[in-house]
Structures are given as structure tokens and as C-alpha cells.
Amino acid sequence: MQPATQPVTQLSDRVERISLSPTGAVLVAAERLQARGIDVVNFGVGEPDFPTPDHIKQAAVRALEQNLTKYTPTPGIGPLREAVCQWHRREFGSAYELPESVITVGGKQALFNALCALVNPGEEVILPAPYWVSYPDMIRYVGAEPRVVHTDPADGFRLHARQVEQHIGPKTRMLLLNSPNNPTGAVIPDEEFAPLLELCRARNLWLVTDECYSHFIYGGRKPFSVAGLPGAKSHVIVAGSLSKTYAMTGWRLGFALGPKPVIDAMTKLQSQSTSNSTSISQYAALAAVTGPMDSVRSMLGEYARRRAAVLESLAAIPGASCTAPEGAFYVFPHVAETPRLRSLRERNQPADTAHIAVDLLEEARVATVAGEAFGAPGYLRISYATSLDRIQEGIRRMGTFLSA
Ligand SMILES: Cc1ncc(COP(=O)(O)O)c(C=O)c1O
Structure with missing residues (x-):
């Protein structure tokens, strides 16, 4: 007997026009590595690392x-x-x-x-x-x-x-x-x-x-x-x-x-x-x-400290440039002129940030979101809603990876 053929799933045009949120995809990949006990610095998450106030x-x-x-x-x-x-x-x-x-x-x-x-x-x-x-x-x-x-x-x-x-x-x-x-x-x-x-x-x-x-x-x-x-x-x-x-x-x-x-x-x-x-x-x-806005003020104070740390560490990566963000908890460095991406381009190998974000996660264990998702190729988004230690460790790993 012939095996029954799988019916083709007909989805609506509406839903075919859209795709799964790319920030979600990074989280899934990072979580998969973490589940295997691998130490990932997660700069992908777009949410506060603070608990909801009591x-x-x-x-x-x-x-x-x-x-x-x-x-x-x-x-x-x-x-x-x-x-x-x-x-x-x-x-x-x-x-x-x-x-x-x-x-x-x-x-x-x-x-x-x-x-x-x-x-x-x-x-x-x-x-x-x-x-x-x-x-x-x-x-x-x-x-x-x-x-x-x-x-x-x-x-x-x-x-x-x-x-x-x-x-x-x-x-x-x-x-x-x-x-x-x-x-x-x-x-x-x-x-x-x-x-x-x-x-x-x-x-x-x-x-x-x-x-x-x-x-x-x-x-x-x-x-x-x-x-x-x-x-x-x-x-x-x-x-x-x-x-x-x-x-x-x-x-x-x-x-x-x-x-x-x-x-x-x-x-x-x-x-x-x-x-x-x-x-x-x-x-x-x-x-x-x-209720009181104290927790909002203290989160802002902590983000400000992390922002300063992330900007200082990024400035030390050759070829990376970054506009100082005036708000939110993200930095968006331009990495297309870092040694790694330049050398990939010279060797005609994929040097778009969509590929780089994948390699960065797999090789250096740092999760970011590629600029392509935001209509800005050449950039990586870093969320600094994580501790100062992890920020320093993550940017150190990124620096090594991008300078290679
Ligand atoms: C710019 C922007 N708008 C809206 C949202 C949606 O937030 P929520 O649906 O959690 O309120 C987000 C979440 O990341 C966001 O970054």
C-alpha cells in the first residue's frame, strides 16, 4: 500500500505575508545552548532583568x-x-x-x-x-x-x-x-x-x-x-x-x-x-x-551604569562604532568595519550581520540580534538588561570574535 501523502498546508495570504519574530528566534537558539549547559551571554532579550516590584x-x-x-x-x-x-x-x-x-x-x-x-x-x-x-x-x-x-x-x-x-x-x-x-x-x-x-x-x-x-x-x-x-x-x-x-x-x-x-x-x-x-x-x-515610581527610578539608575560600561567596552573593539543611546536599554553598534567582517568580505565569504550573529552565538556564545531584523544591516543589537559582569564578559567575547 502507498503511504498516504501529507496534505499541503494551505495557509492564508495574510499569514504568509509575515514571519516569526526574529528576536524570538535568537532567544530559542540561545536557550537551546543553555539547556545543554553551555554558558551563553544573552544580549538578545528585550526585557528588564529586574523583578516586578513587590x-x-x-x-x-x-x-x-x-x-x-x-x-x-x-x-x-x-x-x-x-x-x-x-x-x-x-x-x-x-x-x-x-x-x-x-x-x-x-x-x-x-x-x-x-x-x-x-x-x-x-x-x-x-x-x-x-x-x-x-x-x-x-x-x-x-x-x-x-x-x-x-x-x-x-x-x-x-x-x-x-x-x-x-x-x-x-x-x-x-x-x-x-x-x-x-x-x-x-x-x-x-x-x-x-x-x-x-x-x-x-x-x-x-x-x-x-x-x-x-x-x-x-x-x-x-x-x-x-x-x-x-x-x-x-x-x-x-x-x-x-x-x-x-x-x-x-x-x-x-x-x-x-x-x-x-x-x-x-x-x-x-x-x-x-x-x-x-x-x-x-x-x-x-x-x-x-503607586510609587521609585522602582522605575532605580532601574533607570542601574541601566545608566550599564550603558556607560557597555559603551566603554565597545569603544575598545577595533572597527566597531556606536552612537550613544539616549534612552531604552539597547546599544546598536556598527560592526561591518571590524577586522573579522572585513577579512570575510575580502575572501568573498558571507559577512552580513545575519550570518555574523549566528556565528557569534555558535563560536563565542554571545546572543545578539542582527541589524537586518531592524532594517539596518551591518549592525548588531545588544540589550544591556543584564548584570555588569555579564556585560563585561559578553563584550570581551565579542571583541575577541570580531577582531579575529
Ligand atoms: C518598541 C516596542 N514596542 C512595543 C513592544 C511590546 O511590548 P509589550 O507587548 O510587552 O507591551 C516592545 C517589546 O519589546 C518594543 O520593543
């Missing part, structure tokens, strides 16, 4: 004890929606009210649902590069195309309104901003946001601001949101997240703020997909946004 964990325990474990309203419990609006007002001077808010399953769902609610197939979204890995696939998933604006490393990867203006076409629907930026750590100057907002208003574009790293800004600068500017509310959607600010990545808690019709559309979508974000996480989030 008062937030205690609020979750209380929610459990009080059996607050049922469905909640789709857009979240009222006290949390109210508190998120007040938190955003206090931190950034915005003026959102409860009906202009929705609690989401992480910042990711806020971004995804905003794109689904506002962008049609065939339209375009302006995306500054280097960009966070998930944006292009989210845009393609809704049938739209990313219109990439390359920022200049010599200018600290900063985005300026005049660059955006040159990329606006008849199909442009949205500008997607992320400041502080993952992967570069670049921060859009506060004064640049007014012309960016003005441009969006004049050309009737949505301005989506991903504020995931809002509170990790160095040099004593205050966190900033374009949503706090006069006239912002009609064109701005805030995608917020508690993941990094309060070391709550696993709790899956984010939010969106924006005009009520958009929030209603996002809520409708959520009502037919995930429903509410986890009830226990919502009570924990309520404690986070109404």
Missing part, C-alpha cells in the same frame, strides 16, 4: 484572594482605565478621559489593533528605520506597505519632520513613531514632535506613538509624549505598555489612548479576539500606575 505583585495576590478571576469588561476595569488616563496626564500633560482608553494585552496588541482599526489594504504607513522588528509585519498583515524612512547614524538616528514629509504619498495613512527607540536607543528631540504633529494634522495622517520605553531616558531629561501637545488628540494614538516601565513583561499589560471612535473600534476588535486583558494583571497594573 507592591504590584501583592496587588495581584490580593486580586486572586478576592476571586477577581472572572471576565472583566472588554476595554478593561473602569478604575484602571481612569488611572491610566490620570497617569498619562501626570507624566506627560495629556488630557484623556476614560472613554478614550482601552486596556490591551501588552503594548503589542495596542499597536496591532490600532493598525487593524485604521489602515486599509493598499495603504502605506511611514516607518522610520532602524525600526522595532514587529512593525513591518504588523503593517503587512493588514495588507498595507511600510514606507521606510532611514535615519542617519551620524545624527544619532534622530528623526526630523522634513525627512517624513518627503515620504508622504497619496496612500499614506499613518506615521508610526517609537521614541526612545528599539533598537538604537535614539530619542526624537522634544522640539521635533511639534512639526511632526503639525505635518500629520496638515496631511491628515494618524500619528501612532509607541511609548514602550518612555521612562528610560538618560541625562536627566523628562519623559515626553507628543500626546501632551496642544491639538494632538484628534490625530494621535498612544500605544503604551507596562512591560518595561514596571518590569512586567510577562503580565501582558498595555493600553491605548486616542479619539473615542478609534478606541471603540479597537475595543470591538478585542471583543472578537482576546476579550479583556487578564483580570489579575489589571489589578496589578492598577497598583503600578497609582
